[in-house]
Amino acid sequence: DAKTTQPTSMDCAEGRAANLPCNHSTISGNEYVYWYRQIHSQGPQYIIHGLKNNETNEMASLIITEDRKSSTLILPHATLRDTAVYYCIVWSADGLTFGKGTHLIIQP
Amino acid sequence: EAGVAQSPRYKIIEKRQSVAFWCNPISGHATLYWYQQILGQGPKLLIQFQNNGVVDDSQLPKDRFSAERLKGVDSTLKIQPAKLEDSAVYLCASSFWGRDTQYFGPGTRLTVL
Numbered sequence: 001d002a003k004t005t006q007p008t009s010m011d012c013a014e015g016r017a018a019n020l021p022c023n024h025s026t027i028s029g030n031e032y033v034y035w036y037r038q039i040h041s042q043g044p045q046y047i048i049h050g051l052k053n054n055e056t057n058e059m060a061s062l063i064i065t066e067d068r069k070s071s072t073l074i075l076p077h078a079t080l081r082d083t084a085v086y087y088c089i090v091w092s093a094d095g096l097t098f099g100k101g102t103h104l105i106i107q108p
Numbered sequence: 109e110a111g112v113a114q115s116p117r118y119k120i121i122e123k124r125q126s127v128a129f130w131c132n133p134i135s136g137h138a139t140l141y142w143y144q145q146i147l148g149q150g151p152k153l154l155i156q157f158q159n160n161g162v163v164d165d166s167q168l169p170k171d172r173f174s175a176e177r178l179k180g181v182d183s184t185l186k187i188q189p190a191k192l193e194d195s196a197v198y199l200c201a202s203s204f205w206g207r208d209t210q211y212f213g214p215g216t217r218l219t220v221l
Binding site: 042092094095 | 112141143149150151152153156163164199201206207209210211212213214215217
């Protein structure tokens with residue numbers, strides 16, 4: 001599976017949109033971009049995934065660039081409960097390969 | 109829909125003792141995964157089952173770790189004997205089929221003294 005690069009940490013004000021970037025320049029054509037988050041002392045929680053097109057669900061939006069070499073996860077109205085480590089994963093099959101993720105801190 | 113269940117949630121043992129963890133996947137999910145998460149790191153895959161067969165156990169330390177999924181539903185992960193470096197959270201995940209979205213349980217936090 002392709003590797004990803006994410007910032008170590010980010011801050012965002014409560015109520016604002018949180019935009020989390022991810023670079024995956026070696027992604028292959030059949031590899032999906034998955035996002036999970038992990039709140040302290042809990043298991044990873046699935047957020048969203050996409051292949052080529054932008055995706056939106058009740059939790060977030062995923063914007064994938066046309067060349068698929070990078071993506072952005074958008075939490076439209078961040079709350080304190082969104083403070084967590086966010087993992088961007090490029091995946092085609094078998095087990096997920098987690099990096100260190102981005103520690104997103106929502107400030108009141 | 110019930111999520112992935114794991115037990116126990118916490119376990120403290122002394123080194124060289126044995127320990128077992130249990131996982132019940134989401135109903136109907138054929139694929140089951142065990143991950144190890146050491147403090148400060150992302151989860152690392154240990155083993156993947158498809159029904160009751162092993163798909164990938166390349167990162168499982170087979171000299172001390174074993175796992176089974178006898179009837180293709182529940183799974184157990186065992187460590188015998190435990191070492192200090194096995195202190196971690198052990199996460200179970202399941203998916204409907206191999207390339208579908210994985211859903212994680214709450215994990216079992218193991219402390220080896």
